[in-house]
Amino acid sequence: xxxxxxxxxxxxxxxxxxTVQETLTNDKWLEDIQGHFSVAVLSxxxxxxxxxxxxxxxxxxxxxxxxxxxxxGQFSTKSAYEAFFNGSVFFQPCKLIWGSWAPRKCKFFLWLxxxxxxxxxxxxxxRGLPHPEHCPLCEQEDETINHLLLACVFAxxxxxxxxxxxxxxxxxxxTDNVDFYAWWQLSSDRLHISLQQGFNTxxxxxxxxxxxxxxxxxFNGAAPRINRALLLAREExxxxxxxxxxxxxxxxxxxxxx
Numbered sequence: 294x295x296x297x298x299x300x301x302x303x304x305x306x307x308x309x310x311x312t313v314q315e316t317l318t319n320d321k322w323l324e325d326i327q328g329h330f331s332v333a334v335l336s337x338x339x340x341x342x343x344x345x346x347x348x349x350x351x352x353x354x355x356x357x358x359x360x361x362x363x364x365x366g367q368f369s370t371k372s373a374y375e376a377f378f379n380g381s382v383f384f385q386p387c388k389l390i391w392g393s394w395a396p397r398k399c400k401f402f403l404w405l406x407x408x409x410x411x412x413x414x415x416x417x418x419x420r421g422l423p424h425p426e427h428c429p430l431c432e433q434e435d436e437t438i439n440h441l442l443l444a445c446v447f448a449x450x451x452x453x454x455x456x457x458x459x460x461x462x463x464x465x466x467x468t469d470n471v472d473f474y475a476w477w478q479l480s481s482d483r484l485h486i487s488l489q490q491g492f493n494t495x496x497x498x499x500x501x502x503x504x505x506x507x508x509x510x511x512f513n514g515a516a517p518r519i520n521r522a523l524l525l526a527r528e529e530x531x532x533x534x535x536x537x538x539x540x541x542x543x544x545x546x547x548x549x550x551x
Contacts (some may be wrong), residue, residue: 294336295340295341296338296340298333298337299326299337302326302328302334303325303326304324304325311325315341316349316354317348317350318350320345323347326338343481348366355495362375385474385478386477388405388406389403389474389477389478389493389496390407391497392493392540393490393494393497394490394494394533394537394539394541395495395497395498395538396533397539398498400497402500402504403500406438406442406474408474411438411440412438413437413441414426414428414435414437415435415436415437418519418546426495428441428447429507429511431445433446438473441504441507442473442497442500442503443466443470443502444471447519448503449465450519451502451503451519451523452465454502454523455495455499455523456518457513459495461492461495461545464483464492481493485532486542490540491544492544494541494544495541495544498526498529498530498533501529502522502525502526502529503522505525
């Protein structure tokens, strides 16, 4: 609403009876304003006054209603629904995350990845907390979430062997891929639409496996092993398919890595 505070000062009985013509003729709308005038009301009053002075009534033209959320001026349920989201921020990776089949905890993890809210070394360091000096999986670079899931040599080797089991090795991250979600979106777009949901589930599963291996290394002192990560991903995939991941079942069938 353009002037909610000013509108609240107009009695409901006046609102229900006044026509636009009656309201604008001789500035009748001023008589309808009642009650205490706060700073917000006065500010909105001045704004409305400036707008109303530009309106010129044409007595020989019939009033029409134009729905401003449609170019045609005609009301539609679709445009009314979309109007509720005016001013909202679009979350780019939403379809990749929420459109895949995966347990909620895994989707929530990917949501944290998208917002850089995972407790990797860079985030721990910014808060003065103990953190690994280098990536726990490769011990070569500083650990960030994009490095851990995409640029790390361990991660790239994992993705290559994981995708090779499904004939998707051409989608393995390359050295020039530096943003996890940009790589994921580009890779998904390269596939036929019938394969995209299955592929997105594979990525969620692979990402979750890398994160679990990373935590095993950090908290339990385990050695980072590709075979262990692939075994973990394969076992998890079997559980997901039993739980109803139909697109994953159709995509992998008998092609799980050995």
